[in-house]
Amino acid sequence: MIDNGLLVQMLIGALLGVSVYLPLAAGQLSLATPAFYAVGGTLAALLSTTWPALGAGADGSFPLASFLLELLLGGLLAGVLALLVGRLVLRLQGIYLAIATIALVEIVRVAILNLPFTGGAIGIFGIPQPFPTAAGYLLPALGLLALAGWVCQRLEVMPLGRAMAAIRNDELAARCMGIDTTRVKLTAFVLSAVLAGSTGALAAHFLNTWNARQGSFDTAVTMLAFVILGGSRSWLGPVLGGLLLTALPELLRPVGDVRLVLFGLVILLGPSVFPQGLINPGLLERLGRLGERAEREPQP
Amino acid sequence: MTMPPLLEVQDLTCRFGGLVALDRVSFAVQPGEIFGLIGPNGAGKTTLFNLISGVTTPTAGSVLWRGAPITGLAPHRLNRLGLARTFQNLRLFDGLSVRENLLVALQRRPRSGALAGLLASPSHQQAERQRQETAWQLLEELGLSRLAEREAGTLAYGDRRRLEMARALATGPQLLLLDEPAAGLNPSEKDDLCQLIAALRQRHQLTVMIIEHHVPLLMRLCDRMAVLDFGVRIALGSPEQVRRDPKVIEAYLGSGSVPSASGGAAP
Ligand SMILES: Nc1ncnc2c1ncn2[C@@H]1O[C@H](COP(=O)(O)OP(=O)(O)O)[C@@H](O)[C@H]1O
Numbered sequence: 001m002i003d004n005g006l007l008v009q010m011l012i013g014a015l016l017g018v019s020v021y022l023p024l025a026a027g028q029l030s031l032a033t034p035a036f037y038a039v040g041g042t043l044a045a046l047l048s049t050t051w052p053a054l055g056a057g058a059d060g061s062f063p064l065a066s067f068l069l070e071l072l073l074g075g076l077l078a079g080v081l082a083l084l085v086g087r088l089v090l091r092l093q094g095i096y097l098a099i100a101t102i103a104l105v106e107i108v109r110v111a112i113l114n115l116p117f118t119g120g121a122i123g124i125f126g127i128p129q130p131f132p133t134a135a136g137y138l139l140p141a142l143g144l145l146a147l148a149g150w151v152c153q154r155l156e157v158m159p160l161g162r163a164m165a166a167i168r169n170d171e172l173a174a175r176c177m178g179i180d181t182t183r184v185k186l187t188a189f190v191l192s193a194v195l196a197g198s199t200g201a202l203a204a205h206f207l208n209t210w211n212a213r214q215g216s217f218d219t220a221v222t223m224l225a226f227v228i229l230g231g232s233r234s235w236l237g238p239v240l241g242g243l244l245l246t247a248l249p250e251l252l253r254p255v256g257d258v259r260l261v262l263f264g265l266v267i268l269l270g271p272s273v274f275p276q277g278l279i280n281p282g283l284l285e286r287l288g289r290l291g292e293r294a295e296r297e298p299q300p
Numbered sequence: 301m302t303m304p305p306l307l308e309v310q311d312l313t314c315r316f317g318g319l320v321a322l323d324r325v326s327f328a329v330q331p332g333e334i335f336g337l338i339g340p341n342g343a344g345k346t347t348l349f350n351l352i353s354g355v356t357t358p359t360a361g362s363v364l365w366r367g368a369p370i371t372g373l374a375p376h377r378l379n380r381l382g383l384a385r386t387f388q389n390l391r392l393f394d395g396l397s398v399r400e401n402l403l404v405a406l407q408r409r410p411r412s413g414a415l416a417g418l419l420a421s422p423s424h425q426q427a428e429r430q431r432q433e434t435a436w437q438l439l440e441e442l443g444l445s446r447l448a449e450r451e452a453g454t455l456a457y458g459d460r461r462r463l464e465m466a467r468a469l470a471t472g473p474q475l476l477l478l479d480e481p482a483a484g485l486n487p488s489e490k491d492d493l494c495q496l497i498a499a500l501r502q503r504h505q506l507t508v509m510i511i512e513h514h515v516p517l518l519m520r521l522c523d524r525m526a527v528l529d530f531g532v533r534i535a536l537g538s539p540e541q542v543r544r545d546p547k548v549i550e551a552y553l554g555s556g557s558v559p560s561a562s563g564g565a566a567p
């Protein structure tokens with residue numbers, strides 16, 4: 001039932017979940033991920049279809065190196081945009097930040113819709129393929145997810161990650177402990193954007209066509225649902241949420257139109273049964289204790 | 301005296317709308333001393349700490365650090381200069397463990413780069429080991445080591461107070477601002493705290509500013525003290541001088557209690 005195409009989509013969902021998680025780990029409710037996803041995807045779609053130097057073949061093939069270069073460039077462009085926008089919007093707190101980032105998503109969507117070279121409502125077609133089948137995308141998607149997970153995992157034992165957690169707990173106290181909170185929040189925002197931008201570039205090739213609808217307000221809400229269902233205390237939460245919630249509508253396809261109702265129910269009931277998400281502090285603690293027992297680490 | 305004071309405030313004024321929380325307050329704190337701050341509730345003591353630590357910007361007046369102006373600097377800049385504080389209404393990182401609370405504050409002692417951290421390079425490992433070690437030392441020193449892995453939000457009140465102090469110390473300050481560290485402690489705990497503060501000053505070469513309502517405790521602990529009343533500094537000097545000051549006696553009579561060596565003011 002789960003084919004390779006769906007697996008790639010699930011991994012893309014997990015990547016976007018982590019992108020929403022990163023600013024949240026620093027206490028910032030940003031919904032800007034679809035904007036950066038759209039920027040990365042549009043860049044990849046444009047470059048691969050219009051820039052001959054990248055080497056797109058007449059048969060729709062595409063060199064792997066050019067594909068990887070686009071992942072890099074998509075992340076880079078999104079990161080630069082986040083650096084510029086972040087300075088402005090990150091002055092806002094809580095729900096105001098959420099609203100400002102939704103506005104950003106809409107601005108980017110409308111811009112892509114109306115730019116003379118992005119194909120309007122129809123978008124960009126026939127994006128060349130670095131892989132002959134969907135299975136080919138599994139490896140780069142997994143690689144990207146592994147990279148993101150590794151960064152998140154390292155953050156937990158690094159000053160930057162600890163500063164993020166401190167801000168999430170109490171921003172004023174964090175500032176008084178010497179943390180440049182503006183800078184830390186901006187860094188988390190940029191990391192989130194880079195990940196979304198690269199994911200967009202990957203998705204553009206995978207989907208073969210790209211248009212302004214790829215990054216819209218409702219995708220922002222879906223991505224937030226990944227984090228809420230999965231849990232936001234560890235990066236594993238949004239990964240699980242992204243995988244599950246991307247797969248669910250497809251797996252429910254056989255039951256017909258009821259599937260959307262069921263999907264809605266999961267989003268509704270999930271958080272009421274697991275208020276802290278599927279990957280919650282209690283679970284993490286139990287896992288941690290298992291790990292400790294395995295290691296039998298003496299206390300320093 | 302040729303050496304400039306560690307901290308000096310000059311005509312510091314803070315208004316909230318029509319309310320004058322601090323009115324042209326001036327004094328200087330010398331390196332190494334324990335400087336007490338007393339005054340009835342609402343006198344502006346916490347506001348003064350907020351101004352010194354950069355949390356609030358003064359309406360007028362200036363703050364000097366070793367003679368150089370630091371008025372209006374951001375809290376993190378001031379902390380990096382060597383100024384750390386605790387909060388009257390405890391502001392711990394409740395979701396983090398006790399040890400992590402200290403590691404947050406230790407993030408620049410020593411510093412290590414983000415790239416080194418991501419790659420787990422030897423320089424990062426070395427810095428991390430040092431931070432962990434300092435964290436354990438501080439936990440030991442403040443009697444918190446058995447609680448190291450507990451979530452800060454689950455600690456008992458007295459432990460939370462001490463963790464606040466440990467966390468401020470972890471930033472490596474020269475000046476430590478303590479906002480009512482003894483509030484809510486019983487008399488024997490207060491005595492312990494008193495000894496702890498004196499010991500910490502010795503071991504960490506600290507200058508301490510302390511807000512405390514329990515006047516006998518403060519008089520025993522402090523080298524000098526200032527008294528605030530309705531935002532005005534009404535007295536300044538040694539505990540003995542302050543106790544005899546008619547203005548102080550009047551202010552405390554007005555608020556219903558007299559500072560003396562035997563009895564305390566209202567909390
Ligand atoms: N952020 C603020 N906004 C408005 N009024 C404030 C603020 N902070 C303190 N105040 C007022 O300033 C006065 C002094 O408060 P505070 O410094 O907390 O007194 P203390 O610490 O001596 O009890 C009080 O009247 C208080 O209500």
Ligand SMILES: [Mg+2]
Pocket residue numbers: 345346347388
């Ligand atoms: Mg106060």
